[in-house]
Amino acid sequence: MQDILFDFIAKYITLTEEEKNALLSLGLFRSVKKGTILLKEGQITRESFFVLKGCIRKYYIIDGDEKTTAFFTEMEGITPHCAINNAPSEYFISCIEDTILTVSNPDMGAEINAKFPKFEIMCRILSEELLAKQQINFDEFKTSSPEQRYLNLLQNRPDLIQRVPQHQLASYLGIKPQSLSRLRARIFEKEKN
Amino acid sequence: MQDILFDFIAKYITLTEEEKNALLSLGLFRSVKKGTILLKEGQITRESFFVLKGCIRKYYIIDGDEKTTAFFTEMEGITPHCAINNAPSEYFISCIEDTILTVSNPDMGAEINAKFPKFEIMCRILSEELLAKQQINFDEFKTSSPEQRYLNLLQNRPDLIQRVPQHQLASYLGIKPQSLSRLRARIFEKEKN
DNA sequence: ATAAATCGTTCACTTAAGTTAAGAAATAAT
DNA sequence: ATTATTTCTTAACTTAAGTGAACGATTTAT
Incomplete structure (x- = not known):
């Protein structure tokens, strides 16, 4: 199961066994049932989610009804806005399938980054890619x-x-x-x- | 005029005189007239733009007519997608006012980052902020x-x-x-x- | 200064999305 | 297995956006 994660990482950087073990020792993996709510409006979390298998969804409740603005499936992840600015979340995140994901927090990130600078590089690449994809999606939507x-x-x-x-x-x-x-x-x- | 840039940077990191001079020595600043096209569809550039004064706009031409998807005004910047993935640009960038901007390329970025690690930190913060803002805008648009x-x-x-x-x-x-x-x-x- | 081009508004008409409601189909709960 | 709930579709009607065209108003070019 963790192979899914390592295969994904392998696209960006090469990990030694030692590094893989360090990652595993953090206890990142979590298995959640369909319907589970990972984050509620008003709540503050420091956790980031990365989907290995399954699908999670981000939605607002506006005037009593749900507005879904994003889905995250295999190899996609989200760091909730509230984890960045420490303010109550404006939206919900829930699982629409039984899902296996990694759950990480900034401390774990810092720990890993300190031990293995490679990670920092991968994170930079990933966030650049994400930003680019995001912008293209937005443009496509608008037009x-x-x-x-x-x-x-x-x-x-x-x-x-x-x-x-x-x-x-x-x-x-x-x-x-x-x-x-x-x-x-x-x-x-x-x-x- | 460069003060505009330094004031902006000061919000994130503190620069010494030496660092300021190093920045200035790169010859970043450019003054462009209203109507100037900074990037054309099909073109590949490695340049990033950051607006100090004025306004630039990003637009596609689809079926013969313009689709504007973004404006960048004071203290906002754009790294065209083509500068990241080295593929022909899908859109245009032009000035809708007389504009003063900084034009930088990855080499200049690398040079500065190597000399002053602080910069890397600022860039990370900026791109995180940008991604967050982008996502909120998209959500707002959709809903x-x-x-x-x-x-x-x-x-x-x-x-x-x-x-x-x-x-x-x-x-x-x-x-x-x-x-x-x-x-x-x-x-x-x-x-x- | 004048002509040309671009831009903003208005109008009549068309097309598509929002709304409200009803019922069938599929899922989940007991 | 049966009931309850949720989800999807259809329909009639309302509201708003798309389209094509006309006409000033403004800006740009000469």
Whole structure:
């Protein structure tokens, strides 16, 4: 199971056995059931999450209903905003599947970084990549209609459409569930002809 | 003029005179006229831009028309995606006002970082802040209607509404210029009553 | 100073998303 | 297994955005 993590890391840096053991000794791994809430609005955590297997979701509750703004699947992670600025979280994070993830805090990060400077490098690369991806996603979102956004998603993350409930997908696309349903029917009609 | 930059840096780290001089010796500063295009689609640059005074804008040309996705004003900067992954740029960057900015490349960054490790720290903080801000903006965009987005902008960056042409603002809000015009009229009507 | 180009607003019309409600289908709970 | 809950779809109606076009107003170019 930890191999998943090591395979991922291997894409960026090469680890010795010693380094792998140091990582394992931190007790990062956690297995959580579908439905578990990892972070609640108003709560402050110092923990970062990284998904090895499964899917977690970030959502706000605005005027009583959920607004999903992100999904994290295999090899994707999130450091909640509240872990950075020590303010109460504005959003929730919950598991939409049984999920295996690593949970880390800044102290663990510091410990590892001090022992193995390589890690710092990997973290820098990862955060650069993340920022770039984030910006492209945002641009794509802004410049597309809901229908285009759905078609993009179908192209780029077809797995999400399978594994995520549609009303959550809808708000991820910035629309209401009924609109997504209609939009899908519309696309299906077009395809038939 | 360089004081603007040093004042900004002072918020994060303290610089000695020696360090300031080292920075100045890189010849970072550039003054550009309104309308200048700093980066074109298809072009590859290694340069990053940081605005000291003025305003620059990032836009795509999709099906022949411009889609503005970001503005950068005082104390905001952008490292074009193409400078990171060495691929042709997908977008343009141009000045919408006479602008004073710093232009840097990775080599200059490396030079400074090697001489003064403090810089690395500042860069890490800045990029963390940026990522966080970016994510919040994205979430806000996704969970709002065009009208709410306009009202948010009026709250958070009222200057932009003054200094940016409205058809560019419109695409920044994800709508057409005519819709922005109408939406503004609508808000104005509501306010009257 | 004048002509040309760009920009902002308005209007009529079209298209798509929001809303409310109802019912079928699928999931979860007992 | 049956009930309860949640999820998805459909429909009718409302509201807002997209589209195409016209017309001043403003800015830019000459």
